[in-house]
Amino acid sequence: MLFIDTLLIGLSSGAIYALMALALVLVWRSTRVVNFAQAGQAILSTYLGYEVMNMTHNYWVSIPFAILGGAAIAAFVDGVIMRALVKRSHKGSVSEIAPVIATLGLLGLIRSLTGMIWGNAYLQYTSPLSGKGYMIGQHTIPFSPQNLIIVIGALLVMGVFAAIFKFTNLGLALRAASFQPEISRLAGIRVDRIRTIGWAFAGAAGAVAGALVTPTTYLSPNSLDLLLVSGFVAAVIGGLDSLIGAVLGGLLLGVGFAFILQYIGTSVTFSAAFIILILVLFMRPRGILGSKGGRRDA
Amino acid sequence: MSALEVSNLSINHGAIVAVRKLSFTVEKGQLAAIIGSNGAGKTTLLRALSGLIPASEGTATWKGKSLLGQKPENLVRSGVAHVSEGKSVIPELNVKENLALGGIWRKDKKDVAIATEEVLELFPRLRERLQQSADTLSGGERQMLAIGRALIARPDLLLLDEPSLGLAPLIIEQIFEAVNQLRHRLGLTVLLVEQNAMSALKIADVGIIINVGTLVTSGQSKELLADANLRAAYLGY
Amino acid sequence: MRKSKSLSALTFLAIGLFLLGLSNFVDELRVYQGAQIAVYVIAISSIILLTGYSGQISLGHGALMAIGGYAAVLSYTYWHLPFLLAFTVGALAAALGGFILGMAAARLSGPYLAGTTLALAVGLPSLANQFHILGGEQGLSFDIGEAPKWISNKTGGDFTQYKWFFWVSVVCALATIWFIKNLLQSRFGRTWRAVRGNPSAAALSGINIGRSKVLAFTVSSTLAGLAGALLAMLLGLVAPMAFTLTLSFTLVTGAVLAGVTNLAGSIVGAVVLVGIPEFTDAVATHLGGSEKISANLPGLITSVLLILTVIFMPNGPKLHKRKKVTN
């Protein structure tokens, strides 16, 4: 019983990690930048959802707004700041760490801005669904309706992404542009624009993660920082280049965490993320199903 | 006025001048072979004509419109297709998807379907491998795929960069034959970059010989083939 | 060579005496800020050494500072070491942590290293909550006491604790810069530059790239540990909230502002970082702004500075790189 409970709770957090990992991988594939600002973008879109909910008093209405907001923020970040910088860094006129540092700066910027607007206090972004676990007979399992909606929501996002990537021209262009930008341009694809759309998808995934997970915790300018780390670890487990890998990595990490939490204790989760990351990097340097193009220096 | 006019064109890579004050013209419907040894600046020239890199001086016009300073994705849309050096396919996608890329921006989906069908007729080996990942194709098949994808855009100017690179003579002949057929059938103008001077000049109307970025000579390919001095110095046989 | 070395040692001595003398003529707040600047100089130089000269990125130096801080405080409290020795213990503990991290880092390229060190920065401080001995959220207090009599007597007047902090920090900072300067001119420095400039050529010429990177990481961590111990001294405590992710980011910002390969720039970076809260406080009070604004303005300005520097002066502060030669 305990085993099943732990597994369920792991799936719920794993679904959130998977969404974040998906966001990081989407950007990494097309831009070759780990977007640390992703946590900030997600938190900003969650605050947007929070505002909409305060106005409409309806959690479900607020989610699409958060998603659209997340996509718009991401498109803005790429179009206005990252695009030019990344180009210069690929050309070699700017060091390759410059874009990464810019995303850090953006993370800091968004955190401070949200702090200025909403304060650093913990806010409640509540869902109408109960956070109490389901009852099975006499036993309350630590898996609530909100957890269920997290899993369903995450699966939905992944399904939509998979369908877009596999079956639409946009998806084909997104894949082509991230694998071979130059050949894609020669085929007539407006790679810059497509890349920005990829960022928007990533922003949307991050926004879903934020809007779904926040009702189970609280909302503050840095309440998603940990999620950034977990998402990154999940993405690395999946090989950083693979969308399916990101999803699997997220789920694995979530379940792994749940068991550590259950059997070792809550306080080690943060360090656990770090240790798992190091272990993966040493033992499966390409992730569980990462593609070629190693993560090590040549 | 010729269809393709390149005049006084220079292209730099940083401090290196890869193409220097190059001028030549190609008539509509002609196949022009650009011949030169390694490092002559052939790839550089094509990359500038298709908008991938900027030129530092001179002009290049296609049907009166400048090719320079335009983005490659827009040039394709106005009929200039570039099959870049080294099998310009996307290995992570399968054959069908690679072909689909060729027409991805086109509104006329009916004609995309027709064009795709034509390509598959031209290169039947591709039809048998539609679901196969481009990564697993042989060199020759990849080149066919790359050319096929370019054709689906329905270009009127085709820039081909060393399609023979690394291929067996028999395959080279097949590909050249296909290119030759195409331009007669579709009225394509073709700029064919080759080190393989002999086979290229055989199908070409005109030849343009360059050496370290400058024009050596240009003329009817038959005359070039007959010129003993040229043969010894640049055509390598 | 020898001559220029002793000359530069003299210069350092002169700068040190000048600064220490200066501390007699400014008020307490400035003295304290001076000490902060000195600590930031050490921390920023440690990143410059790592990123600018060895080409590795670290977003986790806040965590290494935490190791240094905690180790120093623990050894001071439980082993009753003299504080300078406690600082050394702090630096060595961070060196050990850095060595282990460096082993991982040497095998990782850009994004992986950035993410791994980020995970460390987020994860490590929270360990304090797990082990009772580390004092949880409240942390542990740390008081190195007043300056010894033989120093305070000589200078006369009232020798405050802040002034004593200032002395200690400035001496450490100058020693650090002097050490790095010499290190960079040594065999190790040349090796790092070779590896950063052209890894494959360096490998071909017989340089062990992995070892050289681990060494850089270890040295850099040692300095970060020292900075952490000094920071604990200034704050009078070690606690998780002193070593947040924000600290790590701030240090990277400082290094970028300094110009990642410009050691002297670390002073500029440190001054800016210490100056920002001062400036924003003034602005916030002037605007009569709310707590929300004043609490977040420093972060906002730091971030904006970071972004603007990366976008507009990637070459001023030397994020510049040789032109990549493709093909």
Ligand SMILES: Nc1ncnc2c1ncn2[C@@H]1O[C@H](COP(=O)(O)OP(=O)(O)OP(=O)(O)O)[C@@H](O)[C@H]1O
């Ligand atoms: N990106 C680049 N940066 C610097 N120099 C370059 C670059 N690309 C090409 N060059 C130089 O420009 C010159 C011409 O190169 P180019 O690739 O155009 O030759 P090519 O005629 O296509 O040769 P090949 O037959 O070997 O393909 C060469 O000296 C080459 O080294």
Ligand SMILES: [Mg+2]
């Ligand atoms: Mg070439």
